[in-house]
Amino acid sequence: MNINTDINKTELEQELAQHIITALNLDTSLKEIDPLAPLYGDEGLGIDSIDVLEISLVLAKQYGVQLRSDDEHNAEIFASLRNLANHIQQNRTK
DSSP: OOOGGGGGGGGHHHHHHHHHHHTOOOOOOOOGTTTOOOOOOOOTOOHHHHEEEEEHHHHHHHHHOOOOTTTTTTTTTTOOOOHHHHHHHHHOOO
């Protein structure tokens, strides 16, 4: 069953999903990224710490948000696209 999750994504979540797809060169469409699915770890997109660094560079450039690889909150921030969007919304400078 293929559910279109775009209708459930905020505009920022859609932007972030596109940045993630581009930064990591993923063979995934926006529709395939569920805003509540895990980003980090073995489930969902399955990004790892190297991917977090890549994404962090893009987010710093686009939104002025500084994310560090040793931040103890990364697992929570990258738990889902929605968590990431909320973090960006609260901490963006651009």
